[in-house]
Structure formats: C-alpha cells, structure tokens
Amino acid sequence: MNNILLYGPISDKVSGGYERMNDNILKSFYSNEEINIIAFPIKKVKLKGVIKSILYPLIFIMSIIEDSIKLISYRKKYKVNTIHITSLYKIFIIRELIIILLSKMIGIKVVFDIRAGRFIYYYNHKIYGHFCKVALKSADKVLVEGITYKEFLKKEGYDSIYFPNCIINGFNYYQNINKKRKNNRVKFIYVGRVVKEKGIEDAIKLLYEVKERFNIQLEFAIIGEVSSEYKEYISRTYNYAEEIIRFEGYKNLEEIKEYLLNSDFFMFLSTWLGEGHSNSINEVMATGTPIFYYDNGFTRDVIGNDDFMLDINNYEDNINKISEIIFNKEIRNKEKDRLKERVLNNFSQKNLVDILVNVYKI
Template identity: 30%
Template sequence: MALTNKKIFFYGPVGGKNGKIVGGGESGNKKTIFILKKLGFQLFLIEKPYPIKVPFFNFFVYFIQLFFVYLKFFFKIFFNKALTKDKIYFHLSGFYGHLIYIEWLYIKTCSFLNIKCIYEIRAGGAIEIYLNSNFIYKFFFKSILINSTKILCQGFEYIGFVKSVANIDAVYYPNFILDQFVYSYNSLDRNNSSIIQMVYFGRIAPSKNVDFILDICNNISNNDFICEIIGEGTPDYVQYLNNRIQILGLEHKVFILPPKNSQELFEILPNKHFFLFPSIEKREGHSNSLTEAMNFGVVPISSYAGFNPSIIQDSNLLINEYNPVNYANKIISIWDSKMWEMYSFQCSNIVKNNYTESVIKSTLYSLY
C-alpha cells in the first residue's frame, strides 16, 4: 500500500548530470532512494552539487553552489510544510568534514520547522576528523546529532562514537545488496579447482594499495593462480602497474581489466576464490566491493582499514601489517588446509543475514 501522505526530502550525492560520477556514496544513496520509493514514499531529491573547477575560485564557486541548492530546498520544504497536510521528513546523507556547516544548516532548518530529520553518517572518516578538529567543528557535529530525529551509521564502529559524543542511540545502517543480486550459494565447482582464482575490483588507486596486490602475487608465484584487477584508474597509475607486472614476471598470472557493469561482474565473481583488499584508504568506509565479493562466497583477505573488521567478522581473514608475505601465507594456508569452502560459506551467510535489501528495508521502514 502506497504511503502517499508521507514525503521524504533526500539530500546527498547521486552522481551529478547523467549519473556519471560513481563512488561508494553515490551507490549507497541510490540504493536508499530505490528502497524508499519501493516502500511507497513520495521522494524529492535534493542533489548535493559537485565542485566545478574554476581557476582561483574553486572554493567560492562551490560555496555558492551549495548555498543555492540549500535555498531551493528551503523554499520547497517550507511551502510543502505550510500548504499541505502531508507528513514531511528529511533524510541527509552526511559526509561531514568541510560539509559539516552546510549539513548543520539543513538539519537546523528542519528542526526549526518541526520536521523530522534523519542524519546518516557515511564513509569512514567521522571519528578521525572529529578527534583531530577544533572545538568549533565539534560543536557543529554534536549539534547535528542532537537536532536530528534519528542517526544512521554506515559503520557499526560509529554506534559507540555517537553515544560518546551526544549520548544518543544510533541505528546501524550499512551498505547492502539488492535482493535481485543475492547469490544462491554453490561453491563446489570452485573448491575443486586446481588454480587459485583471486580478484580485486573497485577503484584502481594508490590509496586502495593496488600496487601491494602485485607484491602479494609475487610471493605466491610458486602456486598456480590467476589474479584479475578490475576497475578504473588514472592512465599513469595503470601503466605503472602494468610495468611492474612485466618486471615481476607476472604477465601470465596477473591481468588488469577495465571496469565491469554489475551484470558482467556478477558473472565473474562466482568463479573466484579470494578477494584481495589491502586498502590503506584513510576514509575507507563500508566497501561495496567487499560486500559484493562476500555475497558470492569470495573470501576476503583484508586490511583493518575502515569498517572491514565488523563486516568480515573474522580476524583470521584480516591482516594487521602491510606485509605481502603475510597476505600470501594466509591465502596459501587457507587453500592448502582445505578451509576455503568453510570460509566461503561463512562469508556468504554474513551477507545474507546482515547486508541485503530484505534486512535493511525493515530498518528504513521503521524510521518513517
């Protein structure tokens, strides 16, 4: 039954014109919007603008963009509140940091208008930024928490943080997989393989430590394996990686492939054994790639960056030091001890029990 008398104003990045900008934030927001519409809510999107590169005036132009979008939001939500009997809600996909002040303005406006608002803490840098910021930033961040009707946290690690800052019980709202893409688990074909199939997919960037993946592969070169690195990176960095592959003599074992769409990716993943994820990204949040890999029973061998520990839920699959030998030894140990299938089934179940549309939908529904 459509809840036609409930309107949700949603603010956040969704990809810009034609949806060309694609990242974890955009992907997560699009899924949230999809579910809210599916639940029958009327949804009005207020898209956070992206900076326009203007020589010498970047910051000024970006500020004008942000404020102009806010003014459009204010008049739209004000008149909806004043002229209709609809129940109005506001959902802000928050990225704090330098955006904290404009986000505060949105939340404070809704609080003033007596509109229920949801503040969603996304990405993985909230704690570090808060602890390393001055009292002004901390004041605005805490004010957002206090003036919001409900706080959603992308990372389980944020629950205690919100409690310590504002004595508020937040709700865990992780990234998730749409039900249509949830994999019906079957590992038998992969488990009988004589070749270890490894994969990384996502942004090909230094912060994702893709170069380190080559070092891992170089330390298991005595074993029969294939590693595919799938994604988009700058031409210079991709060329650097290809050169290193040649130098290390891995050209018949490691392959860099262009980005794949969801359908293509989901045809590749059921044949993979390990997802290599030695990220050193300072603001690593809940990686969509990590969840998607685990959905298909691909076992992650991961760093402790971001929310990886609470997502993977097994310290045996997490490596504390950035030592390629440790990563390689972990892969070989799991494979040679015939433990891969157990870990694979475990990972698939973690996703099905925690990170699917069906699980998350009830959380969203309860907020409105």
C-alpha cells in the same frame, strides 16, 4: 503516506558508495505503499583545478540557498514530515546543519545518517567538530554505518542506530551456484577504484611472492577504471610481476558477478582514510568469494572473520597466511558458505527496509 526526503549524493549513474547506498534506498521503497522516498540530491561540482578553487566558495553558498528554498517547497508540495540526511560532514557539515535547523523550524523531523569516512576525526576537529555536535543534538534520530561509530557516539552521550550498507536484489540467484573453473590457476580479484590507497600495490607484491615461494600458479584481475598514468606506473614498477597482473577495466554489475563467480579470492587491502562499509564487499560476500583484507574502516566488522585478515605491518605473516589458505580447501569452502549466510542475514535488502521502516516512525 509517509513522505521522506532523502538528502545527499544521488546520481542516475551510480559511481560511489554514497550514491550506491542512496540508490539502493530509493529502489527498495519504490513501490512501498506506506513510505514514499523523494530524492533530494545535493549540488555536484564538476569543475577542477584553479577554476574550482576560485568559484567553489560561491557555488557552495549558492547550494545552501538553493537547497533551503527547495526544502521549504518540498514541505508544502509533498507535505514532507521527515528528511533523511546522508551526511558527508567535512566542510559539508555546515550546509547539512543549516538544512537540519531549517527542517526543525518548519516542522520536519530529521534523520542524520553518518556514512563512512573519517567522522571521528571531524567530530574532534577544532572547527568542524562544533557543527557535528550541534547536528547530532538537533537530529531526531542518528544512523551510523559502522559499529565503531555507534560505540564512539555512545561514549559521547548520543544514541544511534546501526544502519550498514546493504545489497539489494540481484545477487540472490547466485547463492546456490557453484564456482566456475576454466583452468587450474588460483584466481584473485579486486573490484573498485584503482588507486594506490586501495592496496593494489600491496596485493601485487604479496601475490607475486606467494607465487614465487610456493610455486603456485595464480593471477590477479583488477577491475575498475584506472588512469593511464597509474596503469603505466604499475607496469613500470612491477614489471617483474606482469605475468600475474590483468587490468580488466570497467565492468558492469552483471559482468562483475561473472568475474567473482570465476574467482577464488578477493583482495581488499585498502588503506584509504575514508574507508567505511564497502558496497563491493557486500557483493563479493553474496557470491561466496573469500576476502583477504586489512583492518581498515568497518571492513573487519563487516566480514567478521579474522582468519582472512592481513597485517599491514607484517609482510612475512601475510605471505604465509595467504599460502596456507590457498592449500586448505576446507577453510575456503567453509568461508564461502559463511559469507553468503552473513550477507543475507545482516546486509540484505530486507535488513535495509526493516531498519528504515522503524526509523521513519518518528
């Protein structure tokens, strides 16, 4: 049995992209007869404000000591031979590098997995960049979530393996089900964190303008937890568009599937600097829901169709593109089939397992 430590953000209640992907890895190898994945979660800090600012440095140092002790214990207890580090980099690269170097000292091979965020920025950072480079040089294998990172690291002299976010079993049985329709409205949807950086306001402004100019009946369902402050801000600032906005709140995966199957388009106009390969995009693609998106993070590479890409700097072109696609049933149907095929061929659970089985043969 090949025992692998999975080190990084791990949670029983999956909340973010890191947790979701690590949860997918654990589930995908749960009954594997050759590879045993052992969860090695990093310490999470729930403190906020001034208290966090005061105590966090001490907590961070203690987490390094605790994780180092656990690593040595896991090595002895489970005869671990490989550690898979899902890197958070930023300041966390200090802790990750210590774990990498300690692993090498006690005979554990290292898989350094760069996931999402602003890795190139931190790689070029005058302080954190040094830690990033030593981590890359020390690792036995390097994984990257996006093609952009792979190309960047190649120029810097590092070999890497493309390991995108993948969707595990659960959406597959929706592949051959046709979209449901309850009325003649064009239904747009967003699922995820409801914050400004995810393009909620851009979507509202664009969709309202499309509705007004082209006399199209549409609605925009926003799914996800939203603070009362931000919801009130949206209602106050965009009160002219309140007839199209529907805040649906938090929904579980099964409920989200139903929403997607009853929707025509997904709006993903994220400008978040930490955007990578969104897990939500995989799930949307699996249900065949066409996605309007900005070229941010790895989204363009993941979706693979510029026909639905919007330009953050060209409001008028975006309005025209959305309206043209709404009226073009052939393009919509073609995109639905293409997305389903793309996610199954490139971002499925089989892809996840196949890649990691080869990676763990160090």
